[in-house]
Structure formats: structure tokens, C-alpha cells
Amino acid sequence: MRPVYIRMSAFGPYAGIQELNMEELGAGGLYLITGDTGAGKTTIFDAITxxxxGEASGDSREAGMLRSKYADPSVPTEVELTFIYGGKTxxxxxxxxxERPAKRGTGMTMQKAEAELVYPDGRVVTKPKDVTAAVTEIMGVNREQFCQIAMIAQGKFRDLIEKGTTERQKIFREIFRTAPYQQVQDILKRKYRxxxxxxxxxxxxxxxxxxxxLWNKDASEETPVEEVMELLTEQNKADQEMQAGLFEEVQQKEQVLQKIRSELEQDRERKKRQKxxxxxxxxxxxxxxxxxxLQQRYxxxxxxxPERRRLADEISRLESLMPQYLHLEELKKNERADQDEQEKLSGKQRQYEAKQEELxxxxxxxxxxxxSLADAPEKYQKLLYESEKHQQYMERLQNLAQDIQQYEKQRQSLALKQQEYRTVRDRVQKKESEYRVKNQAFLDEQAGILAQTLAEDQPCPVCGSMHHPAPAEQNPGAPSKEELERLQQELEQCRAEEAEASRTAGELLGNVRSREESIRxxxxxxxxxxxxxDMTYQLANQEKQGEEAGTRLQQELKLASEKVKxxxxxxxxxxxxxxxxxxVTEELQQIRERQVALESKQKAAVExxxxxTEVLPYPGQREAQEKQTELVQKQNVIKRQLEQAEKAVQxxxxxxxxxxxxxxxxxxxxxxxVEADTEALQQKQMEIEAEKAVCEERGKELHHRIQNNQSVxxxxxxxxxxxxxxxxxxxxxxxxAVTAMGNIPGKEKIMLETYVQMTYxxxxxxxANTRLMVMTGGQYExxxxxxxSNLRSQSGLELDVIxxxxxxxxxxxxxxxxxxxxxxxxxxLGLADEIQASAGGIRLDTMFVDEGFGSLDSESLEQAVQALAGLAESKRLVGIISHVDELKNRIDRQIVVKKERSGGSTAEIRGV
Structure with missing residues (x-):
């Protein structure tokens, strides 16, 4: 895989759109990615990854953090990459x-993650997960393998040299993905425990x-388990035989007891019958x-x-008169209802007549x-228009007053930010002066150190001269390399603060000028x-007058609104x-007609x-029913007395x-x-029951012991x-477990995971030795x-040098x-080759090497560059991420990354 074109938009430190035509760097060889610290050198590899x-190269840089903080909200965040793999583009x-600005309305909305892959034949794959799967299939490596092959970060491998076996295990676990073997060790250990x-x-x-x-005899606690089970089986068999004999004896005694009980019961029955x-x-x-x-009473x-016949005749006569009593009661009830209705109609007539007059x-x-209110709506609309127009005028006055207040606050903030910029600028100038002095002293000191190695008639490694008439002297006050690097980092930090302060002050100045123009x-x-x-004073007067006029308008508008309502x-x-x-008029007519009909009905009912009333013997149905009930009750009493007397006799x-x-x-x-000898039978019963109880108790003890011992x-x-x-x-x-944990007695402590790591x-x-021999001139391997050295510590991953x-x-x-x-x-480099070889012959034509060259002398730097140049053979393009000056002079093709004072970074390709 070789990238040929990269476009980054609002990505990382790149605020705008940054394009890199990687074809300008060629198809192979070395090129340098250089620039200020934090400017965005490694971001180029992040963009490719x-x-x-769909993820950056480092675990600390998540996809959601890649939006540039310097970008304008309208600029989208995205990366476009064109690459060649297997001769195809x-x-x-x-x-x-x-988050991005909403396309409709105001506010922000969430832009979803999107992706698109275009094949050489024009096929298109969309959706982030599908694109990632397609890229992995094309290149044959996943993200982790790609980062290990294509990016060589020195910190991890420097730790690999400095640490011991235990620490190397942790590093190799991440590099070689041997965590499953450690999990096997842990599983075996947990299973063993x-x-x-x-x-x-x-x-x-x-x-x-x-x-x-429960033993029937004493037993030793030292008896083996197998012998205990054999003895217990024999005891259970003997106990069961004894239990069967006791059960048979109890049954025999129970039969005798039943016979005695039967004789005693028969004697008790004889005495009960006699009594x-x-x-x-x-x-x-x-x-x-x-x-x-009872017969006399019957x-x-x-x-x-005779009394019973007389009562029956009287009851029958009253029963025949009941229909006429019912008709009389119905007439009286209807008469009362008609009177009530007549009274209600009279009251209702008075109400409707009053309501008629009221309506x-x-x-x-x-x-x-x-x-009188015919023109009220026209007057209200006119006043409403005047009120809205006045309200708009007042709102403009208030908004202008608020703009003036905001303008004053912005002017104060601008003055503070300008002062902060001047303070940071002075600090940068002071740091630059200090760094120049220290850097010159450091260079002079290097010349002095080199002069100590000169010998007469031996060539100078710098100029080649055989004579050295005036060698440089060492400066005891010169700074160390670490101190100089620290000063450089402080200077870069101050420059970054200066750029940020300048950007902030510039933004505020633009805002102040824009607001002032809008106010005027x-x-x-x-x-x-x-x-x-003056405007503020005039605004106050206008607002006061406007409020008075508004109050008058509101009062008039309220009065007009009431008239419209x-x-x-x-x-x-x-x-x-x-x-x-x-x-109401119709209802009154119906009431009068109903009153006439009720008067005619009431007259007929009274007659x-x-x-x-003149024909019937009792005033009403209630009195007739009371008399009939009284006669029925007398009749029932006489009849019931006769029945009770007859039943009592029977x-x-x-x-x-x-x-x-x-x-x-x-x-x-x-x-x-037949009369029995009760005392003799009872005495014999007591004797046999006592003997039976003894047998049963012994049987219970045996049953408990058998049940317990059988369960045991x-x-x-x-x-x-x-x-x-x-x-x-x-x-x-x-x-x-002992083998996997490397704890075999008398042998070297090598765990399963370590054994696998040793092979890798x-x-x-x-x-790695093929490169190290070149870099060190054949000295080290x-x-x-x-x-x-001992059998107690973990071993197997210690590294020596020959x-x-x-x-x-x-x-x-x-x-x-x-x-x-x-x-x-x-x-x-050895790890990159191994992963590439184990990935089925996958070849990546691009590689990045990040930092680490600052610790090399000139000869070692030359050897390292030669080794990397060897990597770049066969059309492999190797990018070195560094700010070492010697590399800038050695490598012509460069991607230079710069921080802009207005915020963000830019990158350009040079030397091609």
C-alpha cells in the first residue's frame, strides 16, 4: 500500500483544507516529516489510518476527538485518501x-460518521463498518497490524531494551498478542487451586x-475408609435381622391384647344394657x-x-270487595297527582310569563x-397598528442600548487580551535570547570536546587537516544537551501561547469593529x-418618552377592546x-291547554x-285489609291449635x-x-402391654441406627x-499448571506465555541483527x-549483546x-518484517519512523540513515518524523509542518 493523495479537512491541528500530493515524493526512498513540536507531524499518519x-493510530486519539478546535463551524471534518495497492488505485x-451547525434553523446537530470506498472498477462501498471490512480484505491486515508495520514509534522498543523478563512479558503481550496464553496459565492455576x-x-x-x-461396638478412627464401609455393611445386616425378630414378637403380643380387650369390652356392654x-x-x-x-286436649x-266456619265466610266476603277498594284508592291517588300537577303548571306559568317580559x-x-357600537372594530384596529409600531420602535431602542453595553464589555476584554499578548510576546523574546546564548555555548562546547580527541599527524574529522595549531577549549559553563532540549521545549511552548494570544486578540478586535459599525x-x-x-443619553430620553406614550396607547387600546367585545x-x-x-311563548300556550284538560278530569274523579265511599262498609282499602288480616290470624290460630294437638298425640x-x-x-x-372376671383380665392386659412397649422401644432404637447408618x-x-x-x-x-507456570522443580522458570514469546x-x-550490524559497522549483534542465573526468578526473555x-x-x-x-x-524494523511476513506475504510500500534520532552522533546517524535507506529500496517509501537539523540537511524530500499564528497548522512538500 502506497498513499498518492491525502486531503485533510478540519482534522486535528489542520483548521482548513490541507492537501498533500504524495506522488511528488516518488515511489521509493526516504523523506522527512519535520516541523514544530505539536504542529501535526504524526497527524499525517493518523489521517491515513x-x-x-476509522480510528487514529494511537489509542489515546479517539475518532470523536479528531475535529479541529481551530476550524470554522461551517468547515466539515473529513479525510480523503487515494492509495495504490497491487498496482490498482x-x-x-x-x-x-x-457536532456541526444545523442546516435548517439555528443551533447545532450531530453529524453521523460516514465512509465511502471506490474500487478501481468504479464499485462503491458505503457505511463505516463495511468500508473498514473491505479495506482489511484488500490489504490483508487490520488496524493493529497496519500500525505495527507502517509506524515505528521508538519509545516502546527502547523500553524493550531497558526492561527485564517480567516487564518484557507485558510489552510482548501487547506486541505479539499472547494474552490468550496468559489466560490459559491463569485458567490452569485457578482450576488447580x-x-x-x-x-x-x-x-x-x-x-x-x-x-x-452409630456403632454397636467401639471403632478406631484410624480405620481406612474401605474397611469402615465393609464393617458398616455387616453391622447393618445384623441390625436388620434383629429388627425383624422384634417386629414378629410385637405382633404376637398384639394378638393376645386384642383378645383381652374384646372380652373386657363385651362385659362393659352387658353392664350398660342392664342400666x-x-x-x-x-x-x-x-x-x-x-x-x-294429650288426647283430652285434642x-x-x-x-x-263452628267458629272456624264463621271466620272463613267473613274472610271470603271481604276478599270479594277488594277490587272496588283498589279502584277507590286509584281514583284518590290520581286526584292528588292532578292537583300537584295543576299547582306546578301554575308556578311554571308565572315563571314563563316573567321570562317573556325579561327577554x-x-x-x-x-x-x-x-x-351605538357600530364603529368600535375600526377604532380598535387603528389603535392596535399604532401600538405594534410603537412596540417595534421601543424594542429597537432597547436592542441598541444592549449593543452599546456589549460593545463596552468587548472593548474592555480587547484591552486585556492585547495586554496579555504583549506580555507573552516579551516572554518569547526573552526565551529566544536565552536559547540562542545557550545553544551557542553548547556548540562551542562540542567543538571543545572534539578538540580533546585531536592528535598531531592525525586527520581532523571535520576539516581533515593533519596539524592543529589552535584547538578549541572546553567551556565549563556550557549547558548539557538535556538542558538545551528543555529550553527549546519551553521556547516552543511560549511561541504556542503567543500564537494563541494573538489569535484571540485578533478575533476580539474584529468583533469590536463589527459591533461598532452595526451600532452606528x-x-x-x-x-x-x-x-x-451622546447616543446613550438620547436613548434614555427616547425610552422614557416612549414608555409614557405606550402607556397612553395601552389604555386607549384596552377601552377600544372592551367596546369590540x-x-x-x-x-x-x-x-x-x-x-x-x-x-317561551310556545311553552306558555301549551301550559294553558294542559290546565283546562286537568280541570275537566278532576271533576269526574270527585263524583x-x-x-x-257511600257503598263500601269501610272507609278505605287499608281498613278493609287490616280487618281481613285480623280474621285470617284468628282462623290460623284455631287451625294450628288443632293440628298441634293431633300431632302431639301421634x-x-x-x-x-x-x-x-x-x-x-x-x-x-x-x-x-355371660358375666366375666374383669380384674383378672385387666391385670393380664397390663403385663402384656409392658412387655410389648419394651420390644417397641428396642425396635425404634434399631430402626434409627439402621436408617442413620444406611444413609452414612x-x-x-x-x-x-x-x-x-x-x-x-x-x-x-x-x-x-506447574508446567504452564514454569514451576517444575530443578528446571528454569519459563511460563507458557514466555515460551511462545521466546519463539517470536x-x-x-x-x-533485527541484519540492520544492527549495518548501523554499528559490524560491532554489535x-x-x-x-x-x-537462578531457578527462582522468571527467565527466558533476557536480551544480551555480542x-x-x-x-x-x-x-x-x-x-x-x-x-x-x-x-x-x-x-x-525486525518486528515490522516479521508481522509482514506472517501476514501471508502482505507488502506495504510505505513506512513511518517517529523520533529518536536526536541521541545519535554523526557517525551513528549516518549508519541509521543507511539502514533506513536499505528499507526504502525496492520502491518502499520511508517517512522519518523528526526535527533533528542534521536530517534536514541529509534528506532533501520533506513535508514541512508549520503552526499558524491565527491558529491551526499547514503542511507543504518541499525539495522535489
């Missing part, structure tokens, strides 16, 4: 999710079950006396038959009011003149009142009531017959019964079997340390700063 995969355009706890729990469970056995026989003889005598009295009730008066009043234009339209102070009210009410008058005859039958039955049973035996068998299985699992998993590490070291100049082998941490950079750069 975002366009391809592809184009991809993508934007993140961010869990099985160990489960086995111990099962052993404790077996002990507790053994302690719960009952005597009681029934007494009852029969009393029943014979009672039946004679004959007396039969003699009341006539309101109709006349409405007609007169309508004539509005003042001219409102016929105000003079300075802003009155006119509308009368226009609405007058037809309703006229219609209501017609309805009929008079006739019925009941007494049945009872005495039952008593005599029961006496005959009891007499026969007593003659057949079953649990012991289950737990023992489970323990055997768990111990087998434990032995197997423990062996695996060896391949990367082999690839890296080697993974074999073996460990010095071919003196044949020594030592830790890589003994290298100098420049040598460490060369080693870390070699490792980074």
Missing part, C-alpha cells in the same frame, strides 16, 4: 461523528460422615300418663269447628347597544447622532334571545269517589311404641350375656467415588540469553544512549 480503518473518504480445595472439602466430608456412624333397661321402664310409665293428657280443639327587555337593549448604522435609522455617550357579545346574544322568546304414641320395643330387645340380650454408608460410597475422581483430575491439572522474539532478533570488536557478551542495558536507539530501531 483514520481514512483506512483505490479512493476512500471518511468523516468522524461530530479449585480442585485442591474440592479434594480437601471431600476429605473433610468423608471424615464427618464416619464420625456420624339402660331400668331407665326405659321408668320412661314407659311417664309416657302412658302423658298420652292421656278432643277440646275438635269442638271449635323582550333584553332584545330592546341589544338593538340599542348595537347601533442602527443609530442613524433611529435618528440618533453624536458619540456613544361588547359589540360581539350583543351580535351573538340578540338572535339567541329572539329565538328564546319564541320558545266517582263520592259514590264508592308423636306420643310412636315414642311409647319405640320404648316398649327397645325394652323387649334389651331383655333378650341380658338373658344371653450411601454418602460414604458416593463421596469416596467422587474423591477418587477429583484426585485424578487434581493430579492431571496440577501437572499442567528469536525470529525478530534474527531479522543481539542475542537472547540462554539459561538463568561485541564483535572484543569478543565479549554482556547485557544490552550496558549500551550507550545512541547505541540503545540503534538497537531499538533494529528491533522495531
Amino acid at each position: 483514520f481514512a483506512l480503518y 483505490y479512493s476512500v473518504c471518511r468523516n468522524p461523528e461530530y 479449585a480442585l485442591e480445595r474440592e479434594c480437601e472439602t471431600l476429605r473433610e466430608s468423608v471424615k464427618q460422615y464416619i464420625q456420624g456412624i 339402660l333397661y331400668l331407665e326405659l321402664q321408668d320412661r314407659r310409665k311417664a309416657q302412658r300418663e302423658q298420652i292421656a293428657e 278432643w277440646e280443639e275438635q269442638g271449635k269447628e 323582550k327587555g333584553k332584545i330592546q337593549e341589544g338593538r340599542e347597544a348595537g347601533e 448604522k442602527e443609530a442613524e435609522e433611529l435618528e440618533l447622532a453624536g458619540s456613544l455617550e 361588547q359589540k360581539d357579545m350583543w351580535n351573538r346574544l340578540l338572535p339567541e334571545q329572539e329565538k328564546a322568546l319564541e320558545k 266517582e269517589i263520592q259514590r264508592l 308423636t306420643a304414641e310412636v315414642e311409647i311404641a319405640g320404648t316398649e320395643g327397645r325394652l323387649a330387645e334389651l331383655k333378650q340380650q341380658l338373658e344371653e350375656a 454408608l450411601k454418602n460414604l460410597q458416593n463421596r469416596s467415588k467422587e474423591l477418587v475422581e477429583k484426585e485424578k483430575q487434581y493430579a492431571m491439572v496440577r501437572s499442567l 522474539f528469536d525470529r525478530i532478533i534474527a531479522r 543481539m542475542k537472547r540469553r540462554r539459561g538463568s 561485541d564483535h570488536y572484543n569478543g565479549s557478551e554482556r547485557s544490552i542495558r550496558t549500551l550507550s544512549g545512541g547505541e540503545s536507539f540503534q538497537a531499538s530501531l533494529s528491533l522495531a
